Amino acid sequence: MQRPLALSSEDFRALAHSLSDFTADYLERLPTLRSYPEHIRGVAIQQLFSGDIPQQGLGSAAFDLLPEIFENSRPASPRFFGYVFGSGEPIAALGQFASAVLHQNATAWRSGPSANAIERTVVRWLASAIGCEGFSGSLTLGGSSANLMGLCMAREAKAPANQSGVRGGVLYCSTEAHMSNTKAAALLGLGHDSVRLIPVDDAFRMRAEALREAVRHDLSAGLKPVAVVASAGTTATGSIDPIREIAALCREHNLWLHIDGAFGALASLAIPEAFDGIDLADSISLDPHKWLYQPTGCGCLLYRDPADARRAFSHSGDYARSLSTDPIEGFAFFEESIELSRPFRALALWLSLRYFGLRAFQQSISDDLHLAQVLASFIDAEPRLERLAPVALSAVCFRYIGKSGGAGSSDLDDLNRRILDRVIRRGRVYLSNATIHGHFSLRACIVNHRTTEPDVHAIVTEVLAAADELQG
Ligand SMILES: Cc1ncc(COP(=O)(O)O)c(C=O)c1O
CATH class of the missing domain: 3.40.640.10 (Type I PLP-dependent aspartate aminotransferase-like (Major domain))
Structure with a gap:
């Protein structure tokens, strides 16, 4: 009797090979990808994946939408600094x-x-x-x-x-x-x-x-x-x-x-x-x-x-x-x-x-902690930015205050909210936010084995560029 879900070893091997090629290509491109895809919009993605359940199997064509799934995902890039979210190392995959x-x-x-x-x-x-x-x-x-x-x-x-x-x-x-x-x-x-x-x-x-x-x-x-x-x-x-x-x-x-x-x-x-x-x-x-x-x-x-x-x-x-x-x-x-x-x-x-080996993980965590201190020092050296909290681990909270630092605090909250939105849309770094002493704060968190110093430097240049754009 041929059971309906039977899969030959040849078919499994072929699919697994093409999946491993596809994912290896993706990992190769990862450092060059935008930190947030430009085109992502809720309705479009919903439509893309909203088809009915297939009554008849599609065979290998079932995998056809994989490129769209990857395209419409937030990449685990070296410049992702949102939330507290690790970077997914591939041996574990x-x-x-x-x-x-x-x-x-x-x-x-x-x-x-x-x-x-x-x-x-x-x-x-x-x-x-x-x-x-x-x-x-x-x-x-x-x-x-x-x-x-x-x-x-x-x-x-x-x-x-x-x-x-x-x-x-x-x-x-x-x-x-x-x-x-x-x-x-x-x-x-x-x-x-x-x-x-x-x-x-x-x-x-x-x-x-x-x-x-x-x-x-x-x-x-x-x-x-x-x-x-x-x-x-x-x-x-x-x-x-x-x-x-x-x-x-x-x-x-x-x-x-x-x-x-x-x-x-x-x-x-x-x-x-x-x-x-x-x-x-x-x-x-x-x-x-x-x-x-x-x-x-x-x-x-x-x-x-x-x-x-x-x-x-x-x-x-x-x-x-x-x-x-x-x-x-x-x-x-x-x-x-x-x-x-x-x-x-x-x-x-x-x-x-x-x-x-454990030592590599120890070193990688040390690097993340060090990069957070580097980012804090970039921020402290930039008069248009203000750090809002000590950096105990690898989360850095800060905000844009402009040249005079003189804007009212609710104006600054609003401006920084818009800066965050603009930074994410510019797609070169991904930040998230926190509330510090009641103020809206930009927040970068480094738990990312791919991040290097130029990546954290980009946080500062991107926030300043977004602020310049917003302020004409
Ligand atoms: C301090 C702390 N506790 C708990 C959690 C929840 O962890 P998870 O998202 O793995 O459920 C988080 C998530 O960021 C966290 O920062």
């Missing part, structure tokens, strides 16, 4: 391809022996690379899901809810913390109102004494403090909260310490001294798809004690429970994670790390 062909379920040893073993190895590598030797963990979809899981473990450890439902609990993070933490509070049934946003100092770091005061206040009101989220790299400015001080307070009050290191924790490969106390955390999120330049979809949650993960996530049904009691062959990630089916994400990261 080959890993993803191999992983999809192999099609394992890495969730348990018995459903994917190598995949399961390699994920455990990669997690161990990551823990030891950031100075948290002995931590366990698993790969996640990204930083948001790692934060959700970390805070779920916190809630279950300090104010158990899995059995009888949520009975309250208070979380603490700084006013600069990432939105995924408040989202997690909502998803966990604690609610936004039980998140205390602690004020920050001039360097955008959580003020530990304000945290202490907030905890004291909640305790005297009869509430149940559960966890503190310390940011190791806030999204806007990259500031790192005083982890050691916060950890001491957590210990004093029996609070869970979760570190949101989705942006910054991996920078401890290059500047470990900036992350003093990271190993005191109960759980840490970090994002290989940011600062290990992995393709999107690779985060990680590390935790000190796997029993905490099992308390939160182990709800095994008989259909999934392992028959083996062997610590290796009986191991299942689903006992310690939200996910049951689990892709073989670790293969991409494992291949990248083996291909280049």
